Amino acid sequence: MKKLVKLEINGENFDVAITPTAYLIDVIRETVGLCGTKKGCGIGDCGACTVLIDGKPTLSCITLAVACTGKAITTIEGLSKGTELHPVQRAFIDKGAVQCGFCTPGMVLSSKALLDENPHPTQDEIKSALAGNLCRCTGYAKIIEAVEYAGQLLSGEVVHEQA
Amino acid sequence: MSRHDFDVIGKDQKRKDGPKKVKGEHEFADDIQFPMMLHGRIKRSDIGHARIISIDTSKAEALAGVKAVLVGSEAPIKYGIVPQMPTEYALAYQKVRFYGEPVAAVAAVDAETAEKALDLIEIEYEALPVYTTPEQALADGAVKIHEDNKFPGNIAYESDQNFGDVDEAFKNSHYVLGKVFKTSYVNHVFMEPHCAISKFDTNGELFIWSTTQIPHYLHNHLSKVLQMDMNKIHVKVTGVGGAFGGKGEVSNNELISALLARKAGRPVKVLYSRKDVFLQHRGRHPIEMRVKVGVDKEGMITGIDYDGTMDGGSYGGWGLVILFYTAAMLHLPYNVKNVRFNARRIYTNKPTCGAMRGLGGVQPRFALESLLDQIAIDIGMSPYELKKKNAIGFSHETVSGQVVRHSEFRKCLDQAVENSGYLEKHGNLPFGKGIGLAGGYYISGTAYTLYMAYKPHSSAMIRVDNESGVTVYCGATDIGQGSDTVLGMMAAEKFGLPFETIHVVSGDTSLAPFDLGTFASRVTVAAGSAVCKAADNVLKKLKPVAAIQLGVSPEQLEARHGKFYSVFEKSREIDFWKVVEKYIDAHGPLTATGDYTPPRRTGDFKGANIGHSPTYGFSAQCTEVEVDVETGEVRVIRVTEAGDCGQPINPVSVEGQVEGSIIMGMGQALYEELKVGKDGRLLNPSLHDYKIPTAADIPELKTTFVDSYDPESPFGAKEAGEGPIQPVIPAIFNAVYDAIGVRFTEMPITPEKVLKALDEKKKQEGIRS
Secondary structure, three states, X not given: OOEEEEEEEOOEEEEEEEOOOOEHHHHHXXXXXXXXXXXXXXXXXXXXXXXXXXXXXXXXXXXXXXXXXXXXXXXXXXXOEOOEOXXXXXXXXXOOOOOOOOOHHHHHHHHHHHHHHOOOOOHHHHHHHOOOOOOOOOOOHHHHHHHHHXXXXXXXXXXXXXX | OOXXXXXXXXXXXXXXXXXXXXXXXXXXXXXXXOOOOEEEEEEEOOOOOEEEEEEEOHHHHHOOOEEEEEEHHHOXXXXXXXXXXXXXXXXXXXXXXXXXXXXXXXXXXXXXXXXXXXXXXXXXEEEOOOOOOHHHHHOOOOOOOOOOOOOOOOEXXXXXXXXXXXXXXXXXXXXXXXXXXXXXXXXXXXXXXOEEEEEEOOOOOEEEEEOOOOHHHHHHXXXXXXXXXXXXXEEEEOEOOOOOOOOOOOOHHHHHHHHHHHHHOOOXXXXXXXXXXXXXXXXXXOEEEEEEEEEOOOOXXXXXXXXXXXXXXXXXXXXXXXXXXXXXXXXXXXXXXXXXEEXXXXXXXXXXXXXXXXXXXXXXXHHHHHHHHHHHHXXXXXXXXXXXXXXXXXXXXXXXXXXXXXXOHHHHHHHHHHHHOHHHHOOOOOOOEEEEEEEEEEEOXXXXXXXXXXXXXXXXXXXXXXXXXXXXXXXXXXXXXXXXXXXXXXXXXXXXXXXXXXXXXXXXXXXOOOEOOOOOOOHHHHHHHHHHXXXXXXXXXXXXXXXXXXXXXXXXXXXXXXXXXXXXXXXXXXXXXXXXXXXXXXXXXXXXXXXXXOOOOOOOOOOXXXXXXXXXXXXXXXXXXXXXXXXXXXXXXXXXXXXXXXXXXXXXXXXXXXXXXXXXXXXXXXXXXXXXOOOOOEOOOOOOOOOOOOHHXXXXXXXXXXXXXXXXXXXXXXXXXXXXXXXXXXXXXXXXXXXXXXXXXXXXXXXXXXXXXXXXXXXXXXXXX
């Protein structure tokens, strides 16, 4: 039996008719139509489906959508303002941390959550914060570099130069 | 770059798809929806080897919401990436050959209904013996997995190649060392599962959106299996979320989506689960290799004797090609005069092995680089010295007739050794710490096409006009490695225009001219050459127009900085777009094509066509490890790499290829392995149980490019995506030997194996003392 549920995604309210067993990722992708969140395994192993719930990185493929009412859900679409990218997104582009792009939305959100909590993480802190987000293309080196750079951008230590 | 003063080439270029990807807007196949679209799901066998007696789909068909049910007998046409040896069906026909093989498929209004319907399909099997190892499949009296297989028993293919006289060479050698090496059963683990959506239009033409490396092979296979003219089929490559060879063959879901869409009369999406990806597989062949290498007193290699048994899994796939690639990749990057190669690929009842990054090279490099390391140590020479002495020079022809027109491999060895401090560290680190050196190389495209046609391997068309700018149409496929960016950079450099102004249209069989696809590290050289030629042909049309405007000869004109100008008198210049306008006003549309076919070579032995490449990339790595003697864990601490990829077109992308290769190789060396039960089922087909490296596992990576430029390549470039994975595994194994004095010959080096080996070593030493 479907039931009507209110979800707040990227600051916008959505009334969605869903079954109690529906996972958040499927509701976000199929019911709401925000396809930036990716499904790489469907059982919480790869991190591609990461969204932020009240600012905390959460695996949307093993989170029931009904459990998210009254919480602030941020998907990758909620990070940039129009064409203006979030510093983490800019850093990923600048440092060559993007290859196929499938892990990227989850990776960017996990990075943002880390930097919100810890603006100057060490390399080890970055590695541990991203250990739940798998990437097979990059070997992670440029992603780690991008997160360090994003930290500097966010704290104003360096200013992003438009190419 | 000292030799060439480029504006675009060799400078880090931010990819055009970057902003879309960081915003989650890059469109992957599963992001595509159509009105009335159905979801297809696949019923897989729960038996490893059997004859299909009957399939009853009536209950599934009766389920509300089910729009089509499909079985193998509805498309009993064999296909395969090697067109001369087709072995596969869209859905199992008459027999199943591995546990989890697609047997039937359902299209329904939603995925849940489709999955429910799968449970209602009843299949009766007559069980056959299940062979999960080559030994079992080769045993006397074993049932043939493929009854029409031309080779005896379950040998899918076998070959021997003999060059020089290995026995004689060994007789006269100072030292000969032989060992048995075993490689593991590993999967690509690209992050995006396979997905295809098929849709027929009112005129019966098929449109398919799929995440594939090989749109033209898919085009060809669809035509064959659906018995439709190719000109009624349109293949559109979506975003590809990684592939590494795993999307380099037509996948069952692609054919099934098209067959279901035709039957249901509605668009059908077939998305794989992660488990489906493991069952589709096409990962690296496990090979048991018996390899011997001889050297003379100076450490010069006298001969190589190789005997390899490849565990191919249930179908043909790329296997035949990989077998011959392995033969071709035994010799290099060293100068070897006597080589004997005996190998066979065996059918077993497991998911099929195929093309995985560095195919044909990774396994023999593991054996050879390990043996050379041990030989050097045994004869009291530095492995670096031995490898450097035997390394090929600037150009080389192997005993098998492969021509390497350009190599800086020696420079790679020198730089990796120098940057890592290898000579000071090797043999001198405390117990538990070690450093290992290995070299490797890879082809930059293959000279032989399986397509059985003599048409160019790559073609490109460029359209230039004042409304749309420059558009490069090319059948090459960007699978995440950034080839669209590289091809766009080449066109930008040719025209002297900013990269941002170039549009690249790729991976679409309706829009772009023919290209074989993305595999064998061929795109930069092959598609790049085609794009460069097309651009030159555009310039040939534009220069005479500019020349008349400027009153100079066309030959003295250069296109740069958005202008045509005389190289002798730079003030004689005219805006590029003004010239385009004049050309089109006078002559009409401005387009030009370019194409590329690598030089063909052959010989008078079986497989002589395969393995040749226009040019080769090289890599050397010094890898430092720490072995925890308490827990048995091996940790890679630092990898120092030096690579010869010719002129890097987009250096940041090349670094990404190198870093990704190193971490992927590290996974195979240390922990990745698919486990198979006695009944043939995969025991760990999930990313929970099949571990790949995470960010927390990565070592320090120091990668450098050696100064290199292949003058016959487009802008001097060579491959970078598969060469760097070649040395990774043996460098780790050699480092482990340096750390604890144990020569492992079987992947992966798990803590369990380390502890066992240390225990045995202790016992041995106890006996000796």
